Amino acid sequence: MPRVVDLTQSSDDAAPADNAQLRALEDAIRVCPTDILVESVIRLVRTDHTVQRAFSKELVGVSKKRKNNAPAAAPVAKWQTCDQCGEHYDATEEDQECCYHDGELEVDEECFEDHDEDCHGPMDTPANRRDWPENFKWTCCDETTNSEGCRTGEHVPKQDKRRRVR
Ligand SMILES: [Zn+2]
Ligand SMILES: [Zn+2]
Structure with missing residues (x-):
């Protein structure tokens, strides 16, 4: 019996989503919890070479910065988060x-004038750091929370906490 190849079916599978479907997918990507998104992308890049090539192009690069004695350009994760300044940066670009x-962030007690820790609770809490950034100062330069950094240097990539043993 001759095998019937259903061309309509296969071309249907490869057809791009219509606009409504695409919008629904984009919304789903935006609200998806990061760990679930990461797992699903990893699953797809392992099983689908087109997806693998597309993501490699987006996320993997070669560092232009060559360390002494380093072997020929090894692939690096392109987008990283700096442990020092918290910014996202492109690790394949040099001279950033x-x-x-x-230093450390410390409470500027003068800014909490009427704050009695016995009845209002501690001054140095994550909520207060977030809501009153001007009430905290860096020990390195005495500037407030969101002031521009007082030291300059190279970005330091944040380690992947998901791989760390807790
Ligand atoms: Zn400083
Ligand atoms: Zn940085």
Whole structure:
């Protein structure tokens, strides 16, 4: 019996989604919890070579910065987060300056004038750091939370916490 190749079916599979479908997918990507998104992308790049090539092009590059004695350009993760300044940066580009504070954030007690820790609770809480950034100062330069960094240097890639043993 001759095998019937259903061309309509296969071309249907490869057809791009219509606009409504595409919008629904984009919305789903935006609200998807990061860990679930990461798992599903990893699953797809392992099983689908087109997806693998597309994501490699987006996310993997070659560092222009060559360390002494380093072997020929090894692939690096292109987009990384700096542990010092918290910014996202392109690790394949050289000469990107990192501006950061190397001290600790401390409460400026003068800014909490009427704050009695016995009845209002501690001054140094994540909520207060977020809501009153001008009430905290860096020990390195005495500037407030969101001031521009007082040190400059190279970005330091944040380690992948998901791989760390807790
Ligand atoms: Zn500083
Ligand atoms: Zn940085």
